[in-house]
Amino acid sequence: MEYVLETRNLEKKYKKFKALKNVNMHLPKGAIYGLIGKNGAGKTTLIRLICGLQKVTNGSYTIFGILNNSKKINMARKRIGAIIEQPSICLDMNAKDNLIEQCKIIGLPLNNDIKEILKTVGLDDVGKKKATNFSLGMKQRLGLAIALVGHPDFIILDEPINGLDPEGIIEIRELIIKLNQEKGITFLISSHYLDELAKIATHYGFIDNGEIIKEISNEELIKNCRKRTEIRVSDVKECVKYLEQEKISYEVISEEQINIYDDINISEFVVSLSNRNCTIIEFKEKEETLENYYINLIGGEGNV
């Protein structure tokens, strides 16, 4: 698999405090990678290291296959667009001038790209209005527009929907999906809004206390969070025989527990097992969300 970003035992120390410990992260090309973690977990530190705003203490990372201490790393960073903590925009200038300035920083000729980018983010009709008079959503979209200058292949967004109203959240979400699907841009998004992230992310990385504790794809997550009926029975073999007979999908978890993934007729199920001398000890339906999964994961580590 081709990775846009790969970190190997990445470590960042502030004097004696370790902000990042042995971070191993794999971001596949074309993915929308959701970086999830509580405040102070190390999300922004990790992003700042990748963007070159801070130096790595130990370990290494590659961007588009180029190692961080290689001389060519700045060439790789030119293919990155980023919004870190807050949109980096000049408030005294209008949207178009902000993009012109970014073009000049990168060294790109001024052409129709600016109009196209403004149209993409929906800021083509703001005219000469200064960025200071923009709403938070508009500022966020302008930040994204600046990140889009130079046709990046990889965009890093740190808390892109913080403080946005529901409409602004939908706008940003749709924009990210559009850019990912139409232009094939890879995204790394850190966010606390798990439900929002669950709507767009294709991969997840869970970070806690400076460590990536789990990396999982959306398919795996859906599989893990699948709606299921958890039952504990006295005789698993008899129960399995019944489930096989009725062609119901299931998974044996332990000598007592079975997870059933299909809808079942409960009264018929209870009667049938009773006829087979199998007692149901416990019966519960479960459907996990990303939030539950996250809490279980972090809580499971004894951190909550």
Next chain:
Amino acid sequence: MYKLLNANFFRLKKDVVFWIFLFMSLGIAGINVFRYIEVSRAFSSEGILDDIVKQYMLLIGLFIAIFVSLFIGKEYSNGTVKNKIIVRT
């Protein structure tokens, strides 16, 4: 480096405070020239030019100090300096 300077000159051109300070400096320079002409006509003293230039330099120095700290500081407070570091380091 040239690209960064180019971008900053572009921002400078768009900065209203820069134009206000520039015109104020030009205005004060003009006033000083008139002062010099008036005083030299009245007293024909040679030391006056030095005094006027010194006063003007002091004022310009103050203007530049205020303006540059605001202009450069704005890059940090807006976070736009990050755009430059990411692309150019």
